[in-house]
Amino acid sequence: MVTNVSEKDKTLQEIIAWCERLETEGRRLAYALLLQHDMGAYGAVIGQVNAYGKIADHCRSMLGSMPSEVPNQSEDAK
Known part of the structure; x- marks a missing residue:
């Protein structure tokens, strides 16, 4: 589980780079x-190339976004 925005963004950037690399290789093929x-x-x-592009776009849309903190909602909390 990702613990903070920078770690999440780093992971998303790695996925984006991977998808872009495979997209480029796929276009050459x-x-x-x-x-x-x-x-x-x-x-x-081309179907695979398009899928990699859509995955990269989706990851880009998630960069920097993280839900705001919510109070502890466990059954133990009083």
Whole structure:
């Protein structure tokens, strides 16, 4: 479990970098497949590329956001 904003953001940045790297590699592969007219494989790779892009975008949207502190709501609290 992430304990603070900077740790959470660091983790999100690592995921974003990983997704961007795989997105770039996927685009290169997709281009090569397109040149070979392998449309089936091209479509599959482009689907993966788009998924990596959406994951990175979602992680970017979560950067810096953390819910405000809430009081202890356990059954033991009085």
